[in-house]
Amino acid sequence: MKKISAWFRIILLSIIIHSASASDSDPLQDYCVPRPDLSPIFLACKNSSLVTVEDFVFSGIKSAGDSKKTGFSSIPVTAAVFPGLNTLGVSFVRADFEVGGVNVPHYHPRATEVAFVVEGKIYSGFVDSKNRVFAKVLEKGDVMVFPRGLLHFQMNVGNSRASIIGSFNSQNPGLVKIPSAVFGSGIMEGVLEKGFGLNAKELSKLRKKFSS
Ligand SMILES: *[C@@H]1O[C@H](CO)[C@@H](O)[C@H](O)[C@H]1NC(C)=O
Secondary structure: OHHHHHHHHHHHHHHHHHHHHOOOOOOOOOOOOEOOOOOHHHOOEOOHHHOOHHHHOOOOOOOOOOOOOOOEEEEEEOOOOOHHHOOOOOEEEEEEEOOOOEEEEEEOOOOOEEEEEEEOOEEEEEEOOOOOEEEEEEOOOOEEEEOOOOEEEEEEOOOOOEEEEEEEOOOOOOOEEHHHHHHOOOOOHHHHHHHHOOOHHHHHHHHHHHOO
């Protein structure tokens, strides 16, 4: 009995260590195209005899998404919109920048991102947990990595449109945009006024701007 429980503890520990060091877990089968009537989270796969090549092809990023006030648009391609990615631990994004367009400081809680510059000149960078900034102007063909969970940002500093393709080691990397997470989320005024050294009027302006 004692022996069994010792083994059990070792196995449990190794499961915990593995799940802490991996990103998404390894798939247990070739693929799991989710049943369209269920959320991918339940991992109920379509009967493989009903799966076709179309489940593994995504055609939704041939052109740029709708540009926002910041002159930036992005189309995240996660398992939620591309079911063939389900359980495979990867996803990607197409992002387009008008001249001067900005991808505001943000982070992905569950994935490291590798971004490839398809077109344009993009000032890109991230900040590590000691507040050190690693940033430079990337040109067409350059690739930059943004480590998992670290704040990063981009701006088109060229004089033509720019675009990137980012890939993630998670099928659902998550996206936390700092301006809207801080000022658009309904955190109590006192916290933000004191935390950012703002008066009530300044805070109200920022709240209006970043509430969706
Ligand atoms: C999958 O579909 C095939 C062919 O229609 C059928 O024979 C098989 O029983 C199905 N498998 C499951 C698990 O439903």
